[in-house]
Amino acid sequence: MPVIAVAHPLVRHKIGLLREDQISTKKFRELTHELARLLAYEATADFPLEKTTIQCWSGPVEIDQIAGRKVTIVPILRAGLGMLDGVLDLVPNAKISVVGLARDHETLQPVHYFEKFVGHLSERTAIIVDPMLATAGSMIATIDLLKARGCRDIRALVLVAAPEGIAALDAAHPDVRCWTAAVDSHLNEIGYIIPGLGDAGDKIFGTK
Numbered sequence: 593m594p595v596i597a598v599a600h601p602l603v604r605h606k607i608g609l610l611r612e613d614q615i616s617t618k619k620f621r622e623l624t625h626e627l628a629r630l631l632a633y634e635a636t637a638d639f640p641l642e643k644t645t646i647q648c649w650s651g652p653v654e655i656d657q658i659a660g661r662k663v664t665i666v667p668i669l670r671a672g673l674g675m676l677d678g679v680l681d682l683v684p685n686a687k688i689s690v691v692g693l694a695r696d697h698e699t700l701q702p703v704h705y706f707e708k709f710v711g712h713l714s715e716r717t718a719i720i721v722d723p724m725l726a727t728a729g730s731m732i733a734t735i736d737l738l739k740a741r742g743c744r745d746i747r748a749l750v751l752v753a754a755p756e757g758i759a760a761l762d763a764a765h766p767d768v769r770c771w772t773a774a775v776d777s778h779l780n781e782i783g784y785i786i787p788g789l790g791d792a793g794d795k796i797f798g799t800k
């Protein structure tokens with residue numbers, strides 16, 4: 593099962609606040625940032641550790657450190673940018689790759705218009721961020737691009753997932769795990785998640 597619904601009380605509380613119709617841009621941005629941080633905490637829980645010895649005030653002490661993991665965070669433009677800093681809070685040395693995919697509102701298919709990947713993707717863990725897993729078209733296309741460049745450890749963070757998107761992601765990339773703050777009811781006829789958040793990009797950027 594590639595989609596993991598995070599049941600932490602803080603996540604459930606904050607995703608509920610995010611659904612408020614009259615929410616301000618500032619509040620939506622803050623909650624998106626906080627949720628991205630909480631999801632990143634969950635998605636990095638299996639990072640391997642190694643022992644190393646450091647000089648502590650009281651003498652040498654053995655500590656744990658993350659074992660040489662290189663991370664790239666991959667925001668899908670433009671809404672994914674709203675989640676970027678929340679992940680960077682926890683993985684500050686991560687490099688950033690960017691993918692530009694817009695949804696064709698007629699076909700609901702992703703249209704690819706930009707990409708800039710960091711190097712050595714075969715050695716990296718990629719953490720894709722995009723608030724809405726609706727049809728999963730953009731997510732699947734981004735994973736395709738990463739795999740074509742040799743990336744093998746790919747994870748995704750979304751705020752809300754639709755069952756249709758979960759099924760599509762599972763069918764296309766069963767090896768990719770996706771952490772979400774909520775699994776909602778369904779997609780409407782124009783591909784919006786119900787109850788969802790509305791247009792997450794517009795809410796993060798204040799456009800509308």
Ligand code: URA
Binds near residue numbers: 726783788791793
């Ligand atoms: N993108 C959004 O911003 N919202 C949805 O509900 C679906 C896709």
